[in-house]
Amino acid sequence: MADPVRIEADYLIETAYDPRRAAEAMAGEQSSGTFVPVPGETPELKARSAARIEALELFDEVVPVPSLPGAGRPGGEDVVYRRARCTLSWPIENMGPSLPNLVATVAGNLFELRQFSGLRLLDLRLPTAFADAYPGPSFGVEGTRRLANVHGRPLIGTIVKPSVGLGPEETAALVQTLCEAGIDFIKDDELQADGPHCPFDRRAEAVMRVVNAHADRTGKKAMVAFNLTGDLDQMRRRHDLVLALGGTCVMASLNAVGLVGMVELGRHTQLPIHAHRNGWGALNRHPLLGWSYVAWQKIWRLAGVDHMHVNGLANKFCEDDDSVIASARACLTPMFEAKPCTVMPVFSSGQSARQADGTFRALGSTDLIFAAGGGIMAHPDGPAAGVASLREAWEAAMAGIDPATHARAHPALARALETYGG
Numbered sequence: 001m002a003d004p005v006r007i008e009a010d011y012l013i014e015t016a017y018d019p020r021r022a023a024e025a026m027a028g029e030q031s032s033g034t035f036v037p038v039p040g041e042t043p044e045l046k047a048r049s050a051a052r053i054e055a056l057e058l059f060d061e062v063v064p065v066p067s068l069p070g071a072g073r074p075g076g077e078d079v080v081y082r083r084a085r086c087t088l089s090w091p092i093e094n095m096g097p098s099l100p101n102l103v104a105t106v107a108g109n110l111f112e113l114r115q116f117s118g119l120r121l122l123d124l125r126l127p128t129a130f131a132d133a134y135p136g137p138s139f140g141v142e143g144t145r146r147l148a149n150v151h152g153r154p155l156i157g158t159i160v161k162p163s164v165g166l167g168p169e170e171t172a173a174l175v176q177t178l179c180e181a182g183i184d185f186i187k188d189d190e191l192q193a194d195g196p197h198c199p200f201d202r203r204a205e206a207v208m209r210v211v212n213a214h215a216d217r218t219g220k221k222a223m224v225a226f227n228l229t230g231d232l233d234q235m236r237r238r239h240d241l242v243l244a245l246g247g248t249c250v251m252a253s254l255n256a257v258g259l260v261g262m263v264e265l266g267r268h269t270q271l272p273i274h275a276h277r278n279g280w281g282a283l284n285r286h287p288l289l290g291w292s293y294v295a296w297q298k299i300w301r302l303a304g305v306d307h308m309h310v311n312g313l314a315n316k317f318c319e320d321d322d323s324v325i326a327s328a329r330a331c332l333t334p335m336f337e338a339k340p341c342t343v344m345p346v347f348s349s350g351q352s353a354r355q356a357d358g359t360f361r362a363l364g365s366t367d368l369i370f371a372a373g374g375g376i377m378a379h380p381d382g383p384a385a386g387v388a389s390l391r392e393a394w395e396a397a398m399a400g401i402d403p404a405t406h407a408r409a410h411p412a413l414a415r416a417l418e419t420y421g422g
């Protein structure tokens with residue numbers, strides 16, 4: 001249960017010093033203290049403003065070498081590094097319900113404090129004042145399903161590939177093929193935004209021409225996430241263009257536009273925001289540094305995103321499957337009782353028909369976007385067969401049929417399993 005007036009953050013810490021003293025230094029540095037006592041830091045001021053150590057759980061394991069370079073150590077020969085889980089809390093009075101200032105507090109200077117040879121933010125609990133101050137997702141799972149008109153199964157999606165290099169008309173021609181194959185969701189790659197070779201406006205116009213024509217003919221409108229990543233005014237203007245063209249989604253790169261960019265887009269948007277997490281590896285790849293996804297995704301959900309990338313099972317990156325599933329679950333876990341802020345997890349990165357079964361079993365939900373770029377485009381019988389193979393793989397997964405058995409009567413799936421490794 002979240003405290004109504006205090007922010008809580010859990011950390012994994014590693015230190016060669018007494019862990020409680022190190023945690024005190026962190027709490028002090030991130031609130032009223034600094035490296036020496038200062039006269040104004042009276043007991044009354046500390047009682048009002050200092051961060052508190054709420055919990056400190058030491059782990060038995062000690063390590064002989066520091067996980068990160070540059071950390072300090074006490075003198076003597078037999079120095080070991082101890083690890084602990086530590087919870088700090090801050091009064092919301094210190095920064096008010098402000099996401100950028102929350103980040104500066106819970107994930108600011110502390111990562112480089114000399115006391116620590118490892119420090120990672122594991123989770124966050126926020127007072128409801130944050131839910132009142134920020135829009136949260138405008139569409140989330142339900143709104144996305146309504147706009148895409150897909151119910152009771154995942155949205156089958158793709159990423160335009162080649163990522164860059166296609167012009168607006170070539171992109172539209174590929175989108176036409178994908179629409180005819182019955183795809184639910186298409187996104188620009190994060191590398192494709194507004195380059196002179198494929199300007200945003202011309203791409204959006206050409207793509208929406210074919211998406212709208214297909215929808216008029218068949219009643220099915222693919223949701224296309226146009227990558228509007230840019231400066232604030234550019235993003236607002238591009239959003240308005242997509243809306244005017246009858247589009248149903250926009251996309252932005254979280255780390256590139258930053259928190260304020262996303263908050264502003266969240267306040268402006270009338271469309272679901274598809275959030276691409278490229279750059280995430282820099283915040284997460286070292287297990288003793290940075291953020292856990294469980295903590296990180298909460299910030300963006302409050303800011304207003306509707307779809308969050310979570311990687312995928314057996315992906316092309318280095319994240320293991322348990323971590324991917326924990327991330328997807330986090331996206332679907334309510335943040336506040338009155339404002340759940342749940343968002344669609346997006347499985348993407350080296351995905352194909354091969355991972356549908358495992359994804360469904362592990363997640364136990366169909367509330368997800370399953371996006372395969374190479375897993376559709378490189379299908380030996382072409383992108384339409386790639387789309388069919390994913391649909392068939394999900395049909396089998398949801399019916400509890402072994403993919404290889406289902407593939408006997410479904411050639412697109414059979415070829416995908418052969419191609420991508422069954």
Ligand SMILES: O=C(O)[C@H](O)COP(=O)(O)O
Binds near residue numbers: 159349350371372374
């Ligand atoms: O932007 C993405 O999500 C990736 O480029 C996924 O591409 P892939 O499915 O070909 O790995």
Ligand SMILES: [Mg+2]
Binds near residue numbers: 159163189190191
């Ligand atoms: Mg990409």
